[in-house]
Amino acid sequence: MTPCKLDVRPLLARGEEPFAAIMSAVDALAPGQPLCLIAPFRPVPLFNVMSNRGFACSDRALEGGDWEVIFTPVSAVEPGLAPGSASAAAFWPEPAEVLDLTGLAPPEPMVRILETLEAMEPGAVLFALLDREPMFLFPELAQRGHEWAGNLAADGTCYRLLARRGGDD
Amino acid sequence: MAWFASAILFLIAALGLMVAGAAGPAHWENGRALAVVHLFALGWLGQMMLGALLQFAPVLVARPLALPALALPALLMSTLGVLLLAAGFLALDGWEGGILLLEAGPVLLAGAFACGGAMLGGTLVAAGGWRGSEARVVLAGLAGLVLVWASGAGMVLDLTGNGPGQLIEALPLHVAVGVGGWLGLAAFGVSYKLFAMFLLAPDGDSAQRRAGFVLALVALSLVLGGLTAVLTALSARLAVIGVAVAALAAAVLYLADIRRLWTIRRRPQPEVNMQMSRAALAFLVLVCGLLPFAAAWGGRWAEAAVFAALVGWLSTLTLAQMIKIVSFLTWIQYFAPRIGKAKVPVVQDLTNAGAARRWLWLWTLGALCGTMALLAEMPLLFRLASLALLAAAIGLAAEAVAIRRLSHLSPDARPTRVPVILPPLAERRPRNDPMQA
Numbered sequence: 251m252t253p254c255k256l257d258v259r260p261l262l263a264r265g266e267e268p269f270a271a272i273m274s275a276v277d278a279l280a281p282g283q284p285l286c287l288i289a290p291f292r293p294v295p296l297f298n299v300m301s302n303r304g305f306a307c308s309d310r311a312l313e314g315g316d317w318e319v320i321f322t323p324v325s326a327v328e329p330g331l332a333p334g335s336a337s338a339a340a341f342w343p344e345p346a347e348v349l350d351l352t353g354l355a356p357p358e359p360m361v362r363i364l365e366t367l368e369a370m371e372p373g374a375v376l377f378a379l380l381d382r383e384p385m386f387l388f389p390e391l392a393q394r395g396h397e398w399a400g401n402l403a404a405d406g407t408c409y410r411l412l413a414r415r416g417g418d419d
Numbered sequence: 420m421a422w423f424a425s426a427i428l429f430l431i432a433a434l435g436l437m438v439a440g441a442a443g444p445a446h447w448e449n450g451r452a453l454a455v456v457h458l459f460a461l462g463w464l465g466q467m468m469l470g471a472l473l474q475f476a477p478v479l480v481a482r483p484l485a486l487p488a489l490a491l492p493a494l495l496m497s498t499l500g501v502l503l504l505a506a507g508f509l510a511l512d513g514w515e516g517g518i519l520l521l522e523a524g525p526v527l528l529a530g531a532f533a534c535g536g537a538m539l540g541g542t543l544v545a546a547g548g549w550r551g552s553e554a555r556v557v558l559a560g561l562a563g564l565v566l567v568w569a570s571g572a573g574m575v576l577d578l579t580g581n582g583p584g585q586l587i588e589a590l591p592l593h594v595a596v597g598v599g600g601w602l603g604l605a606a607f608g609v610s611y612k613l614f615a616m617f618l619l620a621p622d623g624d625s626a627q628r629r630a631g632f633v634l635a636l637v638a639l640s641l642v643l644g645g646l647t648a649v650l651t652a653l654s655a656r657l658a659v660i661g662v663a664v665a666a667l668a669a670a671v672l673y674l675a676d677i678r679r680l681w682t683i684r685r686r687p688q689p690e691v692n693m694q695m696s697r698a699a700l701a702f703l704v705l706v707c708g709l710l711p712f713a714a715a716w717g718g719r720w721a722e723a724a725v726f727a728a729l730v731g732w733l734s735t736l737t738l739a740q741m742i743k744i745v746s747f748l749t750w751i752q753y754f755a756p757r758i759g760k761a762k763v764p765v766v767q768d769l770t771n772a773g774a775a776r777r778w779l780w781l782w783t784l785g786a787l788c789g790t791m792a793l794l795a796e797m798p799l800l801f802r803l804a805s806l807a808l809l810a811a812a813i814g815l816a817a818e819a820v821a822i823r824r825l826s827h828l829s830p831d832a833r834p835t836r837v838p839v840i841l842p843p844l845a846e847r848r849p850r851n852d853p854m855q856a
Contacts, residue, residue: 368759
């Protein structure tokens with residue numbers, strides 16, 4: 251579903267408080283519709299407020315110091331994704347790298363994924379096919395600020411993983 | 420991994436006492452022998468299994484561990500509980516002070532098992548683990564743990580003069596559910612996953628696995644029925660025979676299933692841990708061969724069957740996989756953060772595979788000689804076998820410490836920070852939570 255876009259930069263430039271505008275935009279969302287917020291800073295206090303209202307968020311820095319935050323209603327996360335998957339994965343760009351890591355012994359798949367991600371541009375996405383869920387990879391991805399979304403194929407024979415390179419901070 | 424360290428110390432203590440002659444052919448019922456048996460079964464294998472399950476329950480169901488804060492109290496209560504129970508058994512040899520310890524042991528163990536059960540059961544049940552072919556076997560193993568504790572605590576009540584008096588009749592059921600119901604089923608569940616991982620074989624259910632699980636449930640129900648019979652002063656003989664038949668069939672189906680995994684593997688040359696796991700499985704075959712005689716005649720046949728199961732099958736399996744798991748987790752701990760930023764060694768570089776293999780062969784030799792000594796009722800051979808087991812255990816413990824300290828790596832491949840021996844008790848898995856990004 252197309253996210254509802256709200257740019258609060260003009261409001262803030264006029265010295266107005268954007269909170270009410272954001273809340274009325276949230277109230278006007280269609281069921282399952284995400285909200286895409288553009289702000290001149292990373293609106294950290296909002297993350298909690300939105301989390302309490304049942305939204306997961308994913309943010310990225312735009313050029314010129316602005317931030318884009320996508321709030322996705324949690325129920326709208328694609329069904330069947332493994333717990334811990336980033337809710338906004340549906341809005342990620344097409345994968346820039348595709349790795350077939352089936353038939354490799356652990357921890358080789360993890361090594362290949364992390365090495366490839368480290369060489370990619372921030373925000374770029376990698377798709378990997380694995381024999382099983384890479385349990386030890388997830389904490390490492392989170393630690394490095396990368397996001398992921400994955401699930402086991404319906405027949406249980408392989409695991410599909412999308413990982414998005416985090417920003418350099 | 421603190422569980423592993425504690426377990427290894429119990430193993431060395433138990434084997435040291437066996438070398439000193441605390442137990443041997445036809446000497447398993449005095450206090451010292453019971454202390455040795457419980458140091459081995461509860462302290463070594465039980466703690467090893469709990470520690471391994473805390474690592475692998477999250478892998479089995481792809482969820483973080485529930486209630487990880489309980490890991491430390493569980494380890495402390497379990498360690499202290501085993502020590503008190505073992506010391507308490509000395510009361511049977513005439514040490515008055517032991518009675519109180521014997522009563523306190525099961526209470527602490529109940530606390531430890533409750534904590535362990537809450538973490539493992541909570542993790543597996545919350546994720547719908549009974550639907551998974553591996554996790555549901557582990558859940559059945561946890562049910563076995565409840566039964567082994569209940570039957571053991573009941574016998575302790577009798578021994579300390581607080582029980583009805585006939586509960587000692589439950590001994591065969593207590594041993595059967597301890598070896599097969601708790602440790603055996605937990606080992607089945609973990610090995611399904613581990614073997615598939617290390618052999619690069621596909622995960623997944625099979626007809627043998629489903630049938631084996633049903634038989635395991637039948638065996639556990641028969642144990643429960645037998646224990647009820649003992650409580651009501653009836654004979655548990657029929658239940659013991661039934662448990663043996665069901666356990667034998669479940670073990671044969673398990674072996675068939677592992678054979679299936681072995682034939683569809685994609686790794687042509689298995690590593691040491693899997694080669695030596697074959698030796699462990701050969702002991703399970705031996706146990707299956709001894710089981711009918713053990714159930715029919717008891718005595719030395721039962722001693723040999725239980726020894727072959729605990730020392731030959733379960734301990735060889737545990738020791739072989741321990742070396743692999745310790746090196747894997749150590750590698751993850753030190754080198755996962757460096758991937759893509761610096762050159763990292765391969766996991767195999769952390770281990771001296773040749774040394775591990777030699778110690779594991781010595782272990783299996785000791786286990787085989789010990790089993791033979793029990794069958795032939797040769798106390799001296801049994802002590803020699805125990806000495807071989809002790810040497811192998813110390814060798815493998817030293818190898819585990821060397822792996823933890825990254826001793827086999829060349830100095831330039833080692834991280835600058837000196838590794839600590841023990842990482843956290845239970846690995847916590849951070850959720851991929853953008854709120855904390």
